[in-house]
Amino acid sequence: MAERLVVIGGDAAGMAAASQARRLKGPGELAITAFERGHFTSYSACGIPYWVGGKVDGPAALIARTPEEHRARTIDLRMRTEVTELDLERGRVRARALDDGGRESWTDFDKLVLATGARPLRPPLPGIEARGVHGVQTLDDGRALIDTLTASPGRRAVVIGAGYIGVEMAEALVHRDYAVTVLDRGEQPMSTLDPDMGARVHAAMCGLGIETVRRAVVTAVLTDDEGRARAVATEDAEYPADVVVLGMGVRPETALAEAAGLPLGESGGLLTDLSMRVRGRENVWAGGDCVEVLDLVAGHTRHLPLGTHANKHGQVIGANVAGGYATFPGVVGTAVSKVCDLEIARTGLLEHQARAVGLEFVTVTIESTHHAGYYPKARPMHVKMLAERRTGRLLGVQIVGREGAGKRVDIAAVALTAGMTVEQMIMLDLGYAPPFSPVWDPVLVAARKATAAVRAAGV
Template identity: 40%
Template sequence: MGKRFIIIGGDAAGMSAATQIRRLKPDAEILAFEKGSTLSYAQCGLPYYIAGVVPEAKDLVARTPEQFREKYGIQVFIRHEVIKIDADERRVTVRALDEGSEEKFSYDTLLIATGGHAIFPNWEGRELNGVFPLKDIEDSYRIKKWLQAEMVEKVVIIGGGYIGLEMAEAFHLLKKEVTVLDLAPQLAGTFDPEMALLAKEELERNGIKVALEEEVTSFRGERGRVIGVETKRGFYPADLVLVAIGILPNSELAKEAGIELGIKGAIRVNERMETSMPGIYAAGDCATQYHRIKEQEDYIPLGTTANKQGRVAGTNMGGGEARFAGVVGSAIMKVLDMAMGRTGLSEKEAKGLGIPYEIVSIRSRDHAHYYPHAERLHLKLLYHRENRKLLGAQVVGRHGVDKRIDVLATALYHGMTIDQLQELDLSYAPPFNSVWDPVQQASTVARKI
C-alpha cells in the first residue's frame, strides 16, 4: 500500500483533489470524510432545484459514494466529521455523526476542503420554523419540505446578492409573493450602482418588491413558526424567510491546528495550495485565492474556483506540479429574464485600491439591430488612466451577456489594454453579433475619450 491521503470535505474541491491523486498515485490509500449526507453536488443548482426547474435533487449529484469507491478506489465516509487535526502527529480525529463514536486516522498528506457556511446572524427568532439559510443540499431539502407542507404565500428574502436574487426568481416561479430586503443602498453589491439598478427594475417589473437600506432586527412568530421580519423601519409579513447575506469560510479546524489564516478568516494558501503547515493543503470555499488584478489575496468563493483549486491541490499532493493561476473576479447570474455578468474590479474596488481609472459605458444590442429580436445590452468598462490596461467590466442584458463577459475576462487574464479589444477577431453573423461587437464598440468610445 502506498501513502495515505486524507481529504476533509467531499464536495467540489475535495473530490476533485481525490480523483486527481488517484490518477497520479494508483497505489495510494485515499480517505475522504464528509459530514453531510451527499458528495460532489452542484451547490449553484440549488435555487433551480427549489424552483422545480431541476426536477430531482439527484440531478445535481455528480457522483455517488459508491461511484467514488468502485471507479476510483476512494474510501468515502459520509456523515463523518473531522473534529481535530493533530499536525505534529499527522493524524485527524473523526466523529461518526450517526453513532457518536470517534476514531483517529493517520495521514501522510492532508487536504482541508471544508467549504464555507452561510452567514446567519443571531437575530431574535432565528430558531422559528420557516426561517432558512441556503448553503447546502440539506438546506434545500428543508425549504422544499416547508413549501410542500405549509401554506406559503408570502416570502421574504434577506440579502440581494447572488443567492438572494436567484431565489427571488425561484419563489416567483412558484407563484409566491416575494419581497427582497437589503441593508445596502443597492442590490447586487459586487456591481456598480447604476448596473445594480437594472436588477431592481427587473424584479419590480415582475411584481417582486424591493426594500433597500433595511436593517433587520428580529423575526416575529406565532406558535413556533415565523409570521414576518422586523426591521428598524417596519414589518414585513412572511410565511417563509430566506437569509442570504453571504458566506464565510469553515476554517475553525485549521485555526485550532495552528494553520495561518488570511483575508476574512480563510485558510491562507500559496499557488500550490499549500498551507503554512507542512503536508497540509487547502482548497475551495475555505481557502484564499490570489486576485490577478488586485495583485493580492482575496476571498471570492465560487464553484469554478473550488474545482480548479482542488485539481491543483490534488496534482501537487500526488507528486505532480501545478500552480493556481488566480482569479479575476468573474461571475454571472440570472435575474428572471435578465443576465448580469462582471469581471475584474468595480469602481468601488478600484477606488479602494487607489488605482487611477477611467470609465466607458455604452448601450448596444446583443446582435445586429436589423435582425429580429435584438435586445438592449448595457456595458461598462474600467481601464487604467495611465497605461490603459483593462481593469474591470460589467455587462447586463437579456441575451449575449455570457459571451461578452467571458471575452472580457480573458482579456483581463492576459493584461490587455482597452484599445487592444478592437484587434480581437470575434465571430460575426447577424443573428449573433454586430460587425463590431459591443465590447469593441466600447473600446472605440474609450479611444475617443
C-alpha cells in the same frame, strides 16, 4: 507501505483532489480517506436555486459522482462523518459519526487536504433560528427548503440579502408562485456591481413583480405561537413571510483550521501558495470555498467562493499530493447570474475596489443590443468598463441585459487575464452574424469608448 491521504470535505475541491490523486497513484502507493458530514458528494451547489424553482430535477440530477462511485475507485469515503479536530503535530484527525451515536475515532495521515467549504451568513438576530428560516449552501439545505415550501400554509417569501444567492433564490420563489420581498442593506441590489449597474437590476426585479427594499436593516425574524417564522422586521417596517431565505453571502468554514493555528486571511479564508499548499505547512493543502485566492487585477488575496475555482483547486491539489506538479495562478473575479430573463455579469474590479488598491481609472457605460438591431427581438444591453488612467489597461467590466448578455463577460475575462489594454481589445476578432451580435460587439463598443476616455484623461 502506502502513504495516507486524508481529505476533509466531499464536494467539488475535496473529491476532485481525491479523484485526481487516485488517477495518478494506485491504492498500493496512496491510501485515501475522505470525510463528508452531509448526505451527498460531488454535487453542483450552483444548481440548487434551479432545483428549488422547479427548473431542474434534484437532488440526483445535481450530483456528478455518488459516494458509491468514489468508493469504487478505492477511496474510503465516510459519509455523515464530521471532523472535529486536527492534530497536525501527530498527523491525525478526530472525526465523529453523526448517525452512529456520536462515536469518535482518530485517523492518521501523511498528507491532509482541507476542503471544508463555506457557511451561509446567519447574523445573531432574534428568531434567526426559527423554523421556516433557511440558508442555502448544500443539497441538504436545498432539500430542507423544498420541504418547507411544500408544507407552507401561505405563499409569501422574504429573502434577506440581494447578492447572487439572494437574487437567484428570489427567482426560484417567483417560479413557485410566491409573492417575494427582497430586503437588502445596500443602496442597490447586487453589491458585486457598481451602484449604477445595480440600479438596472433593481428596476428589472421590480418589473418582474419582486418587491425590492433597499437600505433595509433587518432587526428580527418574528415568529408565531408555534415558533415558526411569520414575518421579518426591519428598522422601518414588518414584512409578512411564510418562509425566509438567507441570501447574505457566505464565509469560509475554517474553524478547524483556525483552531489548529493555520494561517487565515482578512476574510477568514485559508492562505495557500500557488500549489494550493497551506502556507508554512509542508503536507497540508486547501482548496474551494474555504480559501482565499489571488486576485490578478487587484494584486491581493480575497474570498471568491465559486464552483469553477473549487474544481480547479482540486485538480491542482490532487496532482501535487500525488507527487506531480501543478499551480493555480489566480482569478480575475468573473461571475454571471440571472433573475428571470435578466442576465447579470461582472469580471475584474468595481470602482471602490480599484480605488482601494490605489488605481486611477476612467469609466464608460454604453447601451447596445445583444444582436443586430434590425434582427427580430433585439434586446438592450448595458456594458460598463473600467480602464486604468494613462496605461489604458482593462480593469473591469459589468454587463446587464437580456438573452446573450451574460456570457459576453468571458471576452473581458480573457482580456483581463492577458493584461490587455482597452485599445488592444478594439481589434479582437470576435464572431459576428446578425442573430448573434451587432457588427460591433457591445464589449468592443465599450472598449472604443474607454479608449477615447483614456486619451481624454491624459497623463
